[in-house]
Amino acid sequence: MTRRPNRPRRKQRPKRRILSAGVVPVRFVEGERRYLLLRAFQYWDFPKGKVEPGEAALEAARREVEEETGITALAFRWGYASYETGPYGRGKVARYYLAETPTRKVVLGINPELGRPEHHEYRWVTPREAYRLASPRVREVLDWAETQITAGGSGSEPAG
Numbered sequence: 001m002t003r004r005p006n007r008p009r010r011k012q013r014p015k016r017r018i019l020s021a022g023v024v025p026v027r028f029v030e031g032e033r034r035y036l037l038l039r040a041f042q043y044w045d046f047p048k049g050k051v052e053p054g055e056a057a058l059e060a061a062r063r064e065v066e067e068e069t070g071i072t073a074l075a076f077r078w079g080y081a082s083y084e085t086g087p088y089g090r091g092k093v094a095r096y097y098l099a100e101t102p103t104r105k106v107v108l109g110i111n112p113e114l115g116r117p118e119h120h121e122y123r124w125v126t127p128r129e130a131y132r133l134a135s136p137r138v139r140e141v142l143d144w145a146e147t148q149i150t151a152g153g154s155g156s157e158p159a160g
Contacts, residue, residue: 022048
């Protein structure tokens with residue numbers, strides 16, 4: 001058997017990790033949970049966006065919720081624990097926090113780069129509806145949120 005000569009190996013670039021941060025907004029309607037999902041094209045997700053340099057993830061998550069939905073009233077009643085997804089779409093990783101809001105009204109904010117809202121619609125949905133609409137990546141986040149709420153999970157410190 002003839003062996004091929006060894007080729008010099010190319011240096012692999014370290015994979016870029018782009019961190020997004022968001023919030024899983026939940027409100028209670030007659031004791032029932034409703035989650036806020038936003039739709040961009042055919043994908044449903046919770047409000048989130050890129051963490052800017054020098055910005056803490058929790059700070060970015062709050063900012064993104066306000067920019068994308070107009071919601072500012074967020075109570076982190078289950079603490080500051082977060083759930084981070086595995087990499088998706090060109091090295092993105094999303095970190096989500098769970099917060100309750102009394103706010104029902106959503107105003108889809110205008111993205112200055114696009115000149116229009118980046119989302120096409122929003123819905124306040126039951127856990128079952130959210131699971132039906134969501135992708136597997138977002139379902140993992142929903143499962144985590146459901147566990148936090150039903151088990152009374154809590155974290156004490158905001159994560160960077």
